[in-house]
Amino acid sequence: MTHIDQVPTPGAPLPVEIGVKAGAARTNPFARVFDELVRFAQSRSLFMLHYCTGCGAVELPPAMTSRFDMERLGIQPMVSPRQADILLITGYVSVKTLKRVILTYEQMNSPKYVIGICSCTVNGGMYWQSYATAKKLNDYMPVDIYIAGCMPRPEAVIEGLRGLIENIRTGRADAWKDYYRRYDYYLGNQQRLFGADWQTSTDVIAEARHYDLFGPATLGAHTALLEQHQRPLEALEMRIEIPELMRRRSRSDQDGTAQ
Amino acid sequence: MDWLSAMRLDALAAVDFHWLGLVLELMLMPLIAFVAGLGLVLMLRKIAARLQRRVGPPLLQPLWDIIKLHAKETQTSHGLIHEIGIVMAIGGYVAAVTLLPVPGMNGLAQQGGLIALLYMTMIPSLGLALGVGQCANPNGSIGISRALTAMLAYDVPMVIVIFGVAFHFGSLNLVHMIAAQQAGGVATWGMVQMPLLALAGLFALQGMLGKQPFEIYVAPAEIATGPMVEMGGKFLGGLFVMQCFQLYTGGALYVTLFLGGGEHWLTFLFKVFVVTAIPMTIAMVFPRYRTEDMVRLFWKWPTMIGLLGIAFVMN
Known part of the structure; x- marks a missing residue:
């Protein structure tokens, strides 16, 4: 196993490309109209997966229920990462939590947006000196909107969501592409935290190739390190752990070999 | 050459073109069902919002949801059967909708x-x-086993209701049923003639639409929406389309059996919306039953009411 000190430090992040790339390549005159419609639909319908292990979660119920009612803006909670558009992270993420957050983020379908709520996601907040807290969320995944405050009130949460809606409608909320284009940078930061043999169940590089989101910084020193440790992804064996059943099965196996 | 062209014209005249009208109907009926279904989904969410004293989603929210889901740029497919399954889910309801007579079609x-x-x-x-x-997600498998158990539960009263209604009208043909109900006015409506069966049918409708307290296979807080847990993008979009058809089919079937169908579109859609609003309103004030409780309840009360209703019908 590679020691953590052998993981190269990720360099300064490359400048982020903002705006719709390859928009000029469209030849169909109706394509632009269609894009507008799709962007509008995307901005008016946001399914939200909230990862609420931090204390900021307490501000979400009033934002969702009758007091401020997010559903007016087309935002509704969803329960599985496959269905969600927004990953909403409230409060601090510990190193252990961050692993789950990254697994969840990679399972979501693009376009996907990350919102960091509370100061802790911005800079660690009051957990600045904690050894177990990941301080800047956007070192590990691209964040679309930060809503600062300790804690931000529901009005601020709604205001932040409105900002995201506006960004989506105008085509500026494409931070998710950045994860594919600069995967090496994000993976490097993840490796610095979790160890060199860190591997998720989603093959981000293959996805970047498949969806034509490959960028100059997708591959690098860290993805090379990943390839060294990478185990092929295979489905988990499904089995039922019932002692009685297991004993009976092993007995029948022995009988089978004896015959 | 003269006789040749004359024959050809005759042959053309002999061809019956009424199937063109049928093709048009087969395309229009699912389309109308989908649009009406969008309205029903909006009503469902609006009822939920109003009961919780919220404003609720805007008018075109169900449409935006479906467009957005189909416009996802990365799609997670788990294989061919995963995709065919969604097509079957929508296709079954599209086929069902073409079997449901609506005003004029x-x-x-x-x-x-x-x-x-x-x-x-x-x-x-x-x-x-x-x-x-094929998704191989444990939550999904639990959800499906619950969905099929739920089908087993609500199909017993449902079949009893269908049998009673068919016996009452002396026909399994929905067009005849509507004609019989519309000929005699409100007094000959299924609801007036067989109130017990109508009540049992309402129970079965609640189960068929999978609304609380019989929402056992979605159960978001328990098994993470069950069958939908691995569905994202176009797959979930397909299921949203299916939900539109499902609500419409349930409502329209009940209207056809018990409320005399519709003389024209206005009354028909009005009845469909009113009928569908009943399970939706009940749903929002109930929590969820356990699976075995649901089966027990369905095999006891609606079944008993339905059997009693059949006894009255056969009398």
Whole structure:
């Protein structure tokens, strides 16, 4: 196993490309109209997966229920990462939590947006000196909107969501592409935290190739390190752990070999 | 050459073009069902919002949801059966809708009948079971086993109701049923003639639409929406489309059996919306039953009411 000190430090992040790339390549005159419609639909319908292990979660119920009612803006909670558009992270993420957050983020379908709520996601907040807290969320995944405050009130949460809606409608909320284009940078930061043999169940590089989101910084020193440790992804064996059943099965196996 | 062209014209005249009208109906009926279904989904969410003293979603919210889901740029497919399952789920309801007579259009109702319609409404559950099976997600598997158990529960009173209604009208043909109910006015409506069966049918409708307290296979807080857990993007979009058809089919079937269908579109859609609003309103004030409690309840009360209703009908 590679020691953590052998993981190269990720360099300064490359400048982020903002705006719709390859928009000029469209030849169909109706394509632009269609894009507008799709962007509008995307901005008016946001399914939200909230990862609420931090204390900021307490501000979400009033934002969702009758007091401020997010559903007016087309935002509704969803329960599985496959269905969600927004990953909403409230409060601090510990190193252990961050692993789950990254697994969840990679399972979501693009376009996907990350919102960091509370100061802790911005800079660690009051957990600045904690050894177990990941301080800047956007070192590990691209964040679309930060809503600062300790804690931000529901009005601020709604205001932040409105900002995201506006960004989506105008085509500026494409931070998710950045994860594919600069995967090496994000993976490097993840490796610095979790160890060199860190591997998720989603093959981000293959996805970047498949969806034509490959960028100059997708591959690098860290993805090379990943390839060294990478185990092929295979489905988990499904089995039922019932002692009685297991004993009976092993007995029948022995009988089978004896015959 | 003269006789040749004359013959050809005769042959052309002999060809019956009434099937063109049928093709048009088969395209229009699912389209109308989908649009009406969007309205029903909006009503469902608005009722939920109003009962919780919220404003609720804007007018075109169900449409934006579906467009957005189909416009996702990365799609997570788990294989061919996963995709076919969704097609089966929508296709079953599209087929069911063409068997449901609506004002001015009979579609395949003359040829199909009530049994074929019932059969078609079961296909979506089976398609979903296939599709979810390939996802290999434990939550999805639990959800599907619950969905099929729920089908077992509500189909018993449902079949009893269907049998009673068919016995009352002496026919399995939905067009005849509507004609019989519309000929005699409100007094001959199924609801007035067989109130007990109508009540049992309302129970079964609640189960068929999978609304609380019988929402056992979605159960978001328990098994993470069950069958939908691995569905994202176009797959979830397909299921949203299916939900539109499902609400419409349930409402329209009940209206056809018990409320005399519709003389024209205005009354028909009004009845469909009113009927569908009943389970939705009940749903929002109830929590969820356990699976075995649901089966026990369905095999006890609606079944008893239905059997009593049949006894009155056969009397």
